[in-house]
Amino acid sequence: METKTFKNKKEFFISPSSPFHFDGTFHKPSHYPNKLSDWKSDRYWQTIRISKRIFGVKIENKGETQKPKIKVSVFYDKNISEDELEKIKQEIIWRFDLNADLKEFNNLAKSDKRFYPIFKKWLGMRNSSAHNLYELLIIAVLLQNATVRRTVQMTNVLLDNYGTKLKFDGKEIFAIWLPEKLNDVSEKELRDLKIGYRAKFIKRLSQDFAEGKIDEPKLRTLDQESAKKEMMKLYGVGPETARILLFEVCHQYNTFDHIAPWQQKIYSRLFYEKPLVSANKIRDNIKKQYGEYSMLAVHYIWEDIFWRRKHEKIDWLEKEIRL
């Protein structure tokens, strides 16, 4: 593992579209714990790679829901150009969907008698991804067919071997390796880290990205159907992984199509207070109610229950999360 310490710092501000919810956007309690970011109320840290160069980023809330403003501090070594700063700014705006127009969605939420309190509580929250396509793809592959504990284990062993530990602002935050880092790493070496059949996926995906076969900027501009088609071409990407990528990386709000069995159980409780409702019924009802914003609406309700879980014991939920 590579370790770097960055002491130089430059700052700039971003004004997200209003309304905006800082903590809901920068922290997702449903995600598994990892060393790739850190969060305290109104403060957030992560690493970011811009044209293969790595930076430390601290983001602070300096505004209010209706008058949003965030301060970004970029940590680097040696020097940084205006161009790089601008690229970082634009990338943060994209990844955290800071320019989102959620007027229509918020109107929809208002007419939802049952869940309005939740939508109101998280008003201005964005669906976001701290990571780029390759990085989130790696995470998604590590989620496949694994319990949380195992996913955490696999993430850590890979980061310890190929990642970068970045020290900045008194924090130690990791970055996922660049795809070409695995050029000279064999599938067997990966396999020996106990990541199982995923070694094959990660090896092949890294190769494809290193060779520049995937055009992330273009994928971000495609309509949902075309983007999904392109994602599914990636080795190891099926319906569930494509859904994650489309929602988090491409900010497609209406990706509530594939429902995994464990999600189905949680949705059944959340929406029907029953142990098990058929996936088709769940999907149809949600799509009918939230239309183009199906996944986004579910995201609000989903994250809300995981926020509650932080300080409240929810027995049925504990049972459905495989730790």
Next chain:
DNA sequence: CATCAGGGCCCTG
């Protein structure tokens, strides 16, 4: 102790 399904996907028939 053994067996099995699982925070999916690929491949084969």
Next chain:
DNA sequence: CAGGGCCCTGAT
């Protein structure tokens, strides 16, 4: 388009 196999782990 159905079903087996895949790495491992935890539940039974």
